[in-house]
Amino acid sequence: MADEPLVLGIETSCDETGVGIVRGHTLLADAVASSVDEHARFGGVVPEVASRAHLEAMVPTIQRALKEAGVAPSDLDGIAVTAGPGLAGALLVGVSAAKAYAYALGKPLYGVNHLASHICVDQLEHGPLPEPTMALLVSGGHSSLLLAPDITSDVRPLGSTIDDAAGEAFDKIARVLNLGFPGGPVIDRIAREGDPDAIAFPRGLTGPRDAAYDFSFSGLKTAVARWIEAKRAAGEDVPVADVSASFQEAVVDVLTRKAVRACRDEGVDHLMIGGGVAANSRLRAMAERRCEDAGITLRVPRPKLCTDNGAMVAALGAEMVARGRAASSWGLSADSSLPVTDPHVPAPAGHDHDHGHVHDHDHVHELSRKNLYA
Amino acid sequence: MLLLALDTATPAVTVALHDGTAVLAESRQTDARRHGELLLPAVDRVLAEAGAALGEVTDLIVGVGPGPYTGLRVGLVTAATFGAALDIPVHGLCTLDGIAYAAGQAGLTGPFVVATDARRKEVYWARYEDARTRVTEPAVDRPADLGERVAGLPAVGAGALLYPDAFGDVPAGMPEHQSAGALAALAAEQLARGAELLPNQPLYLRRPDAQVPANYKVVTPR
Numbered sequence A: 001m002a003d004e005p006l007v008l009g010i011e012t013s014c015d016e017t018g019v020g021i022v023r024g025h026t027l028l029a030d031a032v033a034s035s036v037d038e039h040a041r042f043g044g045v046v047p048e049v050a051s052r053a054h055l056e057a058m059v060p061t062i063q064r065a066l067k068e069a070g071v072a073p074s075d076l077d078g079i080a081v082t083a084g085p086g087l088a089g090a091l092l093v094g095v096s097a098a099k100a101y102a103y104a105l106g107k108p109l110y111g112v113n114h115l116a117s118h119i120c121v122d123q124l125e126h127g128p129l130p131e132p133t134m135a136l137l138v139s140g141g142h143s144s145l146l147l148a149p150d151i152t153s154d155v156r157p158l159g160s161t162i163d164d165a166a167g168e169a170f171d172k173i174a175r176v177l178n179l180g181f182p183g184g185p186v187i188d189r190i191a192r193e194g195d196p197d198a199i200a201f202p203r204g205l206t207g208p209r210d211a212a213y214d215f216s217f218s219g220l221k222t223a224v225a226r227w228i229e230a231k232r233a234a235g236e237d238v239p240v241a242d243v244s245a246s247f248q249e250a251v252v253d254v255l256t257r258k259a260v261r262a263c264r265d266e267g268v269d270h271l272m273i274g275g276g277v278a279a280n281s282r283l284r285a286m287a288e289r290r291c292e293d294a295g296i297t298l299r300v301p302r303p304k305l306c307t308d309n310g311a312m313v314a315a316l317g318a319e320m321v322a323r324g325r326a327a328s329s330w331g332l333s334a335d336s337s338l339p340v341t342d343p344h345v346p347a348p349a350g351h352d353h354d355h356g357h358v359h360d361h362d363h364v365h366e367l368s369r370k371n372l373y374a
Numbered sequence B: 001m002l003l004l005a006l007d008t009a010t011p012a013v014t015v016a017l018h019d020g021t022a023v024l025a026e027s028r029q030t031d032a033r034r035h036g037e038l039l040l041p042a043v044d045r046v047l048a049e050a051g052a053a054l055g056e057v058t059d060l061i062v063g064v065g066p067g068p069y070t071g072l073r074v075g076l077v078t079a080a081t082f083g084a085a086l087d088i089p090v091h092g093l094c095t096l097d098g099i100a101y102a103a104g105q106a107g108l109t110g111p112f113v114v115a116t117d118a119r120r121k122e123v124y125w126a127r128y129e130d131a132r133t134r135v136t137e138p139a140v141d142r143p144a145d146l147g148e149r150v151a152g153l154p155a156v157g158a159g160a161l162l163y164p165d166a167f168g169d170v171p172a173g174m175p176e177h178q179s180a181g182a183l184a185a186l187a188a189e190q191l192a193r194g195a196e197l198l199p200n201q202p203l204y205l206r207r208p209d210a211q212v213p214a215n216y217k218v219v220t221p222r
């Protein structure tokens, strides 16, 4: 069992209730219930709406995953759950469910990091992660470059966005163009009809003195909005396809350029891309070309494994079991700002798993700030 | 019959084990912001204290609110998941009914009101004919708007203590928060009678705060 642990993973950090089951590096089930439609009219994820939906979907989604995988709960080697980062109230539903499930089955509990899970999921697609792994994570909630010598214990942030996440920029531009929410898929689709070189939008933080691995999408977002407003003010039609294509090109250009540079600088010969924006077809195409030119092997999971799901949590949980990492305590907190440097939340040293431990700091506060849709 | 009762709808995180006749063990901690951390360790402690295993439990009892949502959901999802994993029924009870029952155990008779803190200067409340008989649907209101509906009646619960101007006297020795022991005892009585309890679904009583993001702002200076 140590080589091929059977693990069920629960993910509720944003608006997807995900339950996945894996055996080692093999995906057995990936059940997802999404509340995205309930958020669409608000133009972003509403935390309380997401939390309510998680409560309703939790048990049915667990049962669907078990049925899909064809495994008995008693055969599981562990239960993994996203402990953070994410929306506090949403995380809390999944963490509470995972604790109850693990306790009732007498299985160890592993509270894991959402970002590390986005990287680890690629083991289900392309086999064991190279060590170290260079990862570009892009979604509505995060945009970061991470170097992971060991996904279960050592994840180092090289850079991240200093303002908006890449996916957030997609949502905002979609809103300016009246294309609805979420913005990523619709812009990707419309951009295929447009010219990516039609408008030269700015590439943030790409000057010689700028931080090499940090991102900024706020200036781009403003520039695109200004450009659209100028057209509208002049009474002209806004060329939606060209704007979409040119905006998308600016985002994808910066992301892939910096990721390839990080690989070169660190001497890493492959790149993993994950997160909801990794489903973007232009990002995949440009990353493929640039990686090929640079002699870097590109690893991008299929789109369904890039967006938030339970399989990614199970994948990291299975790796924790395989490498003998410590389980979490029954007092595990949902930590909305769990640092990326903590791939999992082990029970405190000297702690007996059978007895509840309680952290003395307060982590459970409701966040209503950002849309973390993937 | 072995009932495991839990309630996270008030600042109390409370768990009890009840054998149909008496409470075998109970845990009560009050910390409105740590329901998620405290609940499972409390379940573990209560079972250990009673020398029982979760697998021996025949029925789960859960307070379904009304209560502040984030904490409330911890109890509901825990009960639902236990129920699914152990394949045993989950019975819901109105949280206010548990407090009313505890008030009865503490000696309160005749009509009274139960009120808990709903935050945002409101209370969750209901009126009772006696400790077992609720005569209004649970509701959420501003205390000042309750007026005649609660006037002259004794009141119990943290909501009554918080707004003494709106509620009548709070008799001494009355429960402030929920006790899972009282909730379990009430459930045991009702199940023995063959009564149907509530489904394991939250009584939110309010629509979600769907904060619509501010309308798209024009960024071009005018």
Ligand SMILES: [Zn+2]
Binding pocket: A114, A118, A139, A141, A275, A276, A307, A308, A373, A374
């Ligand atoms: Zn994500």
